[in-house]
Amino acid sequence: xxxxxxxxxxxxxxxxxxxxxxxxxxxxxxxxxxxxxxxxxxxxxxxxxxxxxxxxxxxxxxxxxxxxxxxxxxxxxxxxxxxxxxxxxxxxxxxxxxxxxxxxxxxxxxxxxxxxxxxxxxxxxxxxxxxxxxxxxxxxxxxxxxxxxxxxxxxxxxxxxxxxxxxxxxxxxxxxxxxxxxxxxxxxxxxxxxxxxxxxxxxxxxxxxxxxxxxxxxxxxxxxxxxxxxxxxxxxxxxxxxxxxxxxxxxxxxxxxxxxxxxxxxxxxxxxxxxxxxxxxxxxxxxxxxxxxxxxxxxxxxxxxxxxxxxxxxxxxxxxxxxxxxxxxxxxxxxxxxxxxxxxxxxxxxxxxxxxxxxxxxxxxxxxxxxxxxxxxxxxxxxxxxxxxxxxxxxxxxxxxxxxxxxxxxxxxxxxxxxxxxxxxxxxxxxxxxxxxxxxxxxxxxxxxxxxxxxxxxxxxxxxxxxxxxxxxxxxxxxxxxxxxxxxxxxxxxxxxxxxxxxxxxxxxxxxxxxxxxxxxxxxxxxxxxxxxxxxxxxxxxxxxxxxxxxxxxxxxxxxxxxxxxxxxxxxxxxxxxxxxxxxxxxxxxxxxxxxxxxxxxxxxxxxxxxxxxxxxxxxxxxxxxxxxxxxxxxxxxxxxxxxxxxxxxxxxxxxxxxxxxxxxxxxxx
Numbered sequence: 042x043x044x045x046x047x048x049x050x051x052x053x054x055x056x057x058x059x060x061x062x063x064x065x066x067x068x069x070x071x072x073x074x075x076x077x078x079x080x081x082x083x084x085x086x087x088x089x090x091x092x093x094x095x096x097x098x099x100x101x102x103x104x105x106x107x108x109x110x111x112x113x114x115x116x117x118x119x120x121x122x123x124x125x126x127x128x129x130x131x132x133x134x135x136x137x138x139x140x141x142x143x144x145x146x147x148x149x150x151x152x153x154x155x156x157x158x159x160x161x162x163x164x165x166x167x168x169x170x171x172x173x174x175x176x177x178x179x180x181x182x183x184x185x186x187x188x189x190x191x192x193x194x195x196x197x198x199x200x201x202x203x204x205x206x207x208x209x210x211x212x213x214x215x216x217x218x219x220x221x222x223x224x225x226x227x228x229x230x231x232x233x234x235x236x237x238x239x240x241x242x243x244x245x246x247x248x249x250x251x252x253x254x255x256x257x258x259x260x261x262x263x264x265x266x267x268x269x270x271x272x273x274x275x276x277x278x279x280x281x282x283x284x285x286x287x288x289x290x291x292x293x294x295x296x297x298x299x300x301x302x303x304x305x306x307x308x309x310x311x312x313x314x315x316x317x318x319x320x321x322x323x324x325x326x327x328x329x330x331x332x333x334x335x336x337x338x339x340x341x342x343x344x345x346x347x348x349x350x351x352x353x354x355x356x357x358x359x360x361x362x363x364x365x366x367x368x369x370x371x372x373x374x375x376x377x378x379x380x381x382x383x384x385x386x387x388x389x390x391x392x393x394x395x396x397x398x399x400x401x402x403x404x405x406x407x408x409x410x411x412x413x414x415x416x417x418x419x420x421x422x423x424x425x426x427x428x429x430x431x432x433x434x435x436x437x438x439x440x441x442x443x444x445x446x447x448x449x450x451x452x453x454x455x456x457x458x459x460x461x462x463x464x465x466x467x468x469x470x471x472x473x474x475x476x477x478x479x480x481x482x483x484x485x486x487x488x489x490x491x492x493x494x495x496x497x498x499x500x501x502x503x504x505x506x507x508x509x510x511x512x513x514x515x516x517x518x519x520x521x522x523x524x525x526x527x528x529x530x531x532x533x534x535x536x537x538x539x540x541x542x543x544x545x546x547x548x549x550x551x552x553x554x555x556x557x558x559x560x561x562x563x564x565x566x567x568x569x570x571x572x573x574x575x576x577x578x579x580x581x582x583x584x585x586x587x588x589x590x591x592x593x594x595x596x597x598x599x600x601x602x603x604x605x606x607x608x609x610x611x612x613x614x615x616x617x618x619x620x621x622x623x624x625x626x627x628x629x630x631x632x633x634x635x636x637x638x639x640x641x642x643x644x645x646x647x648x649x650x651x652x653x654x655x656x657x658x659x660x661x662x663x664x665x666x667x668x669x670x671x672x673x674x675x676x677x678x679x680x681x682x683x684x685x686x687x688x689x690x691x692x693x694x695x696x697x698x699x700x701x702x703x704x705x706x707x708x709x710x711x
Contacts, residue, residue, distance in 0.1 A: 073147035078161030080188025087118035111173035162189030191245020220340030227317030272339035275312035299444030321536035486511035488521035
């Protein structure tokens with residue numbers, strides 16, 4: 042039963058309708074107290090498959106700390122999850138497009154004062170010139186609903202800018218049409234049959250996302266000035282890594298490029314790990330960063346912009362919200378006037394934010410402008426250490442993260458040269474490092490994570506990219522070497538990278554070859570041990586220790602078979618997927634036709650059966666039986682008369698008369 046009812050609206054409600062900007066009658070939700078603007082989407086929830094934008098929160102926090110007592114608008118389901126993280130002195134309005142999400146956000150807000158919930162598309166929400174900060178995440182696909190008027194990125198930014206006071210801040214993410222995720226992933230475009238494509242073909246929406254060269258112009262047309270832009274990876278809905286774009290930044294000792302390669306490549310690699318890939322994400326990200334194109338090729342951008350003091354965006358949005366009117370309305374809500382000249386200090390913004398995937402072991406890493414790395418648990422716990430079973434993770438004190446290319450990059454380069462001596466030197470260096478007890482003093486339990494992809498070559502010295510992990514079960518240097526080489530072999534062959542061995546070699550065979558270069562003989566038991574170690578690590582991190590044996594068997598099976606990769610001049614894998622999807626759609630259409638024809642046949646069978654019952658009932662009537670009884674003697678008499686006539690004719694006529702008569706009749710009929 043619906044819990045939405047009509048009640049008089051409070052005077053400060055920012056919705057359409059009514060007189061003097063205040064509606065006379067609004068729909069309110071009894072459960073959450075949310076104001077239903079339009080299209081509450083009772084059977085839908087975005088938050089079922091979205092996580093809190095913890096990376097964006099690290100950018101938003103210093104911005105709001107410089108403006109206490111501000112009025113803040115959180116637009117979209119992901120931004121709404123930050124309601125409990127905004128300072129208690131701020132007055133917060135939240136807009137979600139579904140009623141279940143509004144109720145979830147209401148539970149997060151608790152009994153906090155100054156929080157108002159609204160349900161509907163952002164196009165139905167108007168509060169011109171009332172907010173000191175607007176946080177809008179997800180783009181038009183998340184901020185608008187089926188009942189909304191379609192908006193493109195430019196129109197949406199203009200509308201959001203119109204909600205700001207002069208000097209107000211906008212934090213929004215924008216999708217990039219030419220993102221790395223689309224260039225690397227082996228997936229076709231979103232299927233039109235899924236809910237994610239609800240806006241495709243609808244009026245008002247853009248047919249594509251923005252290009253990098255269009256971003257600043259669109260912001261300027263909306264009366265907004267970009268003061269910071271972050272490259273967001275791996276997608277617009279899950280940007281776990283934010284890298285600040287600092288064109289022409291002074292040399293302050295922070296190697297942003299090196300940090301970006303490690304964090305962004307890991308995020309993209311994890312995002313694409315469960316699907317086909319056109320090419321290896323890590324070297325692709327390294328090339329993009331090396332060319333200075335990470336921001337241009339990021340899947341999305343998190344933009345921090347300030348509203349122009351002349352109110353340009355308000356005029357473009359088509360609403361009346363001058364400085365005086367906005368100030369009067371804000372003062373009526375109890376807010377303090379904002380100094381439009383107080384712009385945020387870029388030095389207070391983080392240089393890089395990295396949030397690991399959600400889970401018990403998730404860690405949030407922030408690198409500030411001073412180059413220091415600060416890490417804490419993503420769930421806010423203050424503990425320095427966590428352990429479960431044989432798994433241990435410790436958060437070290439603030440430090441300077443290792444920066445440089447990974448050992449896997451060096452091994453790939455050596456393999457691409459097709460010179461076995463270079464490969465042997467790289468493997469020998471890896472083996473020497475693993476067996477160096479002095480280098481592993483106090484942290485030998487971390488050898489299980491020292492795979493080449495997670496080892497950084499910093500100024501000629503090898504260092505773990507993340508040395509917080511540990512495994513209570515002892516892992517010898519030889520076991521760690523076999524495990525690391527097997528991990529590298531699977532990634533090298535799986536990405537179809539150049540190497541000097543035969544094309545049908547398997548990961549296990551390549552592991553034996555690489556280990557033999559440093560004098561280590563690897564047998565079947567060693568490979569099984571490496572697979573069990575791989576399965577144990579995966580199961581413990583995922584919190585499913587009961588799946589250790591299953592994951593170990595899966596890892597062992599993957600190492601025994603070569604990767605069947607297409608030749609380079611064959612049809613592209615993405616085209617094959619698109620063709621497969623087309624065939625699947627055609628099959629669904631044929632199946633629908635078959636189902637319709639079967640229904641038609643069943644209908645006709647029922648019709649024929651009904652006619653048969655009518656005939657049966659008719660045959661049982663007295664009239665029908667009487668007629669049949671009268672017809673039977675007449676048919677018998679007629680048959681006997683015809684038979685007697687034929688017999689008489691045969692006796693009277695000559696033997697061949699009947700045959701000649703038949704031939705004459707046939708000629709006449711011709």
